[in-house]
Amino acid sequence: MMALLKRDLAIATRSGGAAMLGVLFFLAVVAVIPFGIGPDLNLLSRIGPAILWIGALLASLLGLDRLFQADREDGSLDMLVMQDWFGLVATVFVKCLAHWLATGLPLVLAAPLLGLLMNMSATSTGAVMLTLVAGTPAISFIGAVGAAIAVALPRGGLLVSILILPLAIPILIFGVSASYAAVTDPDPFLPPFMILSAIALFFAALGPVAAAAALKGASD
């Protein structure tokens, strides 16, 4: 499993990998927002956390369709599916983890820079980073289901986003509300953050099982 993790990370970071693309897309989306709503720094600092979250959500959806498709094209997916059931679920879990390390973690690291551009305070930026650390794995895990479903389709990318976005709405809701709770005084930060972590753990349990079932179904 460690070997698989290393392999997936290597593929993602070398040439042709999607790791950097996600971060660049994140930067581009967030940089477009001030052009759309005007360079009002007060307004930007108020909606900053939400913008960062939406950008991160879209950026992590972007690379999802390649999660299993690259393996399918070179035939190694068939080898992975041929394991026993628990082996397959564990494999999917590790692949999600590698996908998060390659695309989710860079988004978290890029968030402070964008927070600066959005005129956000230090606490606000820290809260966004913390919620992104908890929330982006959930997107990767639930996104694996969509990636597994659309693996056999030639243009699955858009379909994966359509299928996964409704399921990712709770992540966005609690991520953004936790980030706002950190800066606005009366709201406590912990409850929404705890719910966000709970969602992440729940999807970490559900996602690999459902994705493995879909992969099994797609292969025979």
Next chain:
Amino acid sequence: MTDTTVSQGWFTGLANPTRFLALSGKLLPWLAAASAITLVVGLYMSFAAPEDYQQGITVRIMFIHVPAAWLAMMCYSVMAVAALGTLVWRHPLADVAAKSALPIGAAFTFLSLLTGSLWGRPMWGTWWVWDARLTSVFVLFLMYLGLMALHKAMDDPARAARPAAVLTLVGFINIPIIKFSVDWWNTLHQPASVMRLDGPTIHPTLLYPLLVMAISFTLIFFTLHFMAMRNEILRRRVQAMRRQAAQSIGGGAIGGGAIGGGETR
């Protein structure tokens, strides 16, 4: 097919599409008649019901809105059961049932969103608010559309069956969220007033029309669902026949071309 020792129950007997077509063909006129009668009675009772002292005449929207919302959730539950049927028992009609329920469920969801919006304008003063109940129903609508897009994207219905079933089951978490959203969060949408443990809190003069309408909508759903399932079975048969015909023609043409090529050489 290989295991002949298992005695055929009526449920496995339904796995034969021809038998299902025969049975549902007999059942359909009765279902259609029953749903038409209950709809007429329900509509009459809805219009005969007294106006609410607060809401006035807009209370009648509820007789469409609430059953439609119930049916939107029931339709997804039916699809989830059918998805289990596809994944666990590999019942051949389960996939047909799940697929043909999709547009009906989307229609009911849209109807409940639309009527709720029409009611919300005079009552809440707005067409739409992003509260928990409305948002979760909107997510349900998006999931119906997403599943329809998934079925559209795959040209072979047999291959689309299992991925769609997995997605249906994953999306089922939304149904309890819709049901309990009014209790968990402080929402603008009023909490449940009919299905609660201490009995309905709604006045009988308004409750009975609502229940008749709910029965009528349920019957309409099953009528439409049976019709859609029959259409889907027939559509798949036509598709299979077309494929066979195309194969026999295509094979002949290729063979003829090869022979022709041989002759010119």
